[in-house]
Amino acid sequence: MPSKKTNVKTNLKTPERKGNENDNESDSDFEIPLRQIKRKKTIPVKQETSPYFSNEGNNCSAETVSNYSSATCSLQPKNIVHYLCNAKKNVILNQYRETFRSLVIKDIRNFFVYRCNSPFSRRVTCLTWHPYNSNVLAVGSKSGDLFLWNISDEDNKFIHGSGPDGTIKALKFDDLNPTRVYTASVNGTVCVQDFLGKASKVFLTIDSSRYQDYYSSLDVCTPNRTIVVGDTKGYVTMMTLDGQEIWTSRLHKQKVTHTEFSPRENWLLATASLDRTVRMWDIRNMKNSYLEVLQHHKPVNSAYFSSTDGVRLLTTDQHSQLRVYRGPLWTLENVIIHPHRQFQHLTSIKAQWHPLEDIIVVSRYPDPSLKDCAGNDLRAIDFFDAESGSLLYQLFRLGVSGIVSLNAFNHLGEYLASGMGMTILIWRTDHGGIQEKLNKRITRPKTNDQTSQDSKSKRLRRNCKKL
Template identity: 40%
Template sequence: MDEAGPSSRGRRRRRELVNNDDEATTDRRRSANSASTKKKSDTGKNSGKRGSKKSSDVNNVKKRTVSSIKAAPKRKDNLVQCLNNSLLRDGSSDQQLGKLKRQLLAREVLGFTLPTLPMPEFKESARVTCLQWHPTRPNLLAVGSKNGEIVLWNAWDTKKTAYTPPTGSGSAVAAIKFHPDNATQVYTATLLSKVMLQNFEGGEPQVFWDTESERVWFTALDILHERNMLLAADNMGCVYAFNTTGELMWPQPVRFHKGKVKYMEFVGKGSDLLITASVDHTVRFWDVRKLGGMKDFLIELPHAQGVNSAFVSPSDRSSLLTTDQKNELRVYRGPAWQHPLIIPHPHRQFQHLTPIQASWHPMENLIVVGRYPDKNFSANDTVRGIDLFDGITGDSLGKVQGSLNIPGICSLAAFSCTGEILATGTGFHSKILQAVVEE
């Protein structure tokens, strides 16, 4: 009895504690449920106010975020390389964007001035007859003279200027093209009756062809790297073909024109389409794979005068700019190449003046050309310099500011491959124009 009694009382005591715990737990749950119900009710009453406040906070955050984003800093240099990437977000048409890009670019070009850096000069004074920028290196410019000398000018380090020796009176450099793999070598067509590969590091030039005639000399040249083909044209209208090591590719020269070929250019990278311009008043298109004679041209563009040059636009490869020998610039557009845009402009031919050539800007259809004032063209036409035209509309956009400080007539004007530098040949000197560099 004594042992059972305490044990029984212990069991009853444990049952009471368990029951009390259950009641306490139940009370706590009831309190929690009641509080939860009240909280939900309060939440329902204030949901509109809280939602409104939350929305307001979000808007404030967004506004603060937008106002805290700073506009991209303006580029102080190389604007021309930014234009194609900066105007495509507002849904404007291609025509509107193109016009805006030309306007912005024109504003920059018109502001080009003469820098203080040393200009390319010949060791032996002679008239500038040819300008050629390297196609991929915007710092390298080759300038040819009437005495056969060539200067290789480095815009990034003018102390690295290199030269080929002059070859004498009457050996003017008519055309220059850089070697595709070696920037210190150039192919040249000269009035010395030779096509040569010349080296700025010294050594004798490699002569590809010599007509050995005082009546036949070379006047134009271009290279098709993908075909390893070099074409050179002479004053009789004939074209010669070589590979880039100097071996003849055609057994005989082919007659392309009745008169002197003034300019020739392959249309685009890897293209078999060739364009030639001649004093016989024509510009012609040729397929170099299908040549047999003068009548094998694909298209002929007749002009009223002889033609000094016919440049394909680097920006679209479907516009052709021709410069005649009197007062017309023409812009033809492919694929029809008909109904040209005619831009009246005075640049008449003169015996002791390097023939004037208009050229394209590499990024947009803008045209630069030196002016030879002519009172027969306009009674008030007295200002020289370099004119800038819109190549789409033909509108005159003004004169390049720095060119007004250049004495003489700017016969040649050519942009570097990036459009950041404009080189010009005027008389016995070559000049460089570029945008003002902001400090």
């Protein structure tokens, strides 16, 4: 018994010493008086090894831990949060993430083209899924046409555009009305259009006679009941859902290519521009300067917040870089070299997020000038891990040989919509042999001409044998 008392005293006095290895043994926030320690009975503690928790992460030996725990059992962490914090590099969380990521990639490996449609006379410029209805997709074209596609139903809607001057640059659903969409077009208008045939309502207009000044980006925040629009001069305008202007300010020196609210904080706004910057703003206090500026080497096409928790920001430039920033300080986490260079007659390639995991979805436009690109590089859809920057999978199917500019998952992650030129592709997993059934339907039975040809060939063989 005296030896145990001396061990307890030395352990309680260790914080006063300098350079001792036993400084960080205790997980409690208070000190226990010696009287309470004497009254407690010693409880034997089994020393067991666990694959998740090792003694390497703690700065103490096994003997001191056993002595200290036998004296005071209440000092051991009994909360799951403590275990996760004390685990070496959060081993459990990393294993869970790897498991979820592998399940998502396993599902993507079985993707095939489930639906295909070409309703436009010009290329696809933007597409977006409905935030609540996982089967409804809205698509805009270079001629200003709008197409509402219900994948599970044949009741689709179409709105004719005004031609090349009505190119739709941004498209967002109205969460309060599933048949209405907000659009920003090259004709210098921001309006809300209804697929039920109601007249469109114009909110903002710009004199776009030279097709140089127009609204180029748009985003809607339903909780704040606000709309943010960016134009080609660097100005950003915020207004209500009814079209009443709140403020207008020049946030960039050149064209604003993308605007988006954070799904985590409704007051946080990200804007991307051709001036090679992405800036973070607090819409509650726009009189002050930006919160953070993210410099790039090339003009930036997009800046999307992660769909899982909104902690990461994914940017796509106009040449060969994908950048991943992590909040709250928005430090640069990864730079991925990826070929997606800009082309005049091609819709700008924009990298997107998977809704269930932090997986990057981006199309590949092979560039022989890049060192990392091989000569047999495919025009595939690439999937990258945002945390490590490694390539997880490349989606490519025979017959889909064009450059896929746009990709977007629905909020459940079961459908992937892709814009390839004038064609809209819907990818999904092959559940229950759907692809085999479709292939069987495509194979046609023999016609009368084929049967007659087979019978003629058999007759010729018989005649040859007789001869």
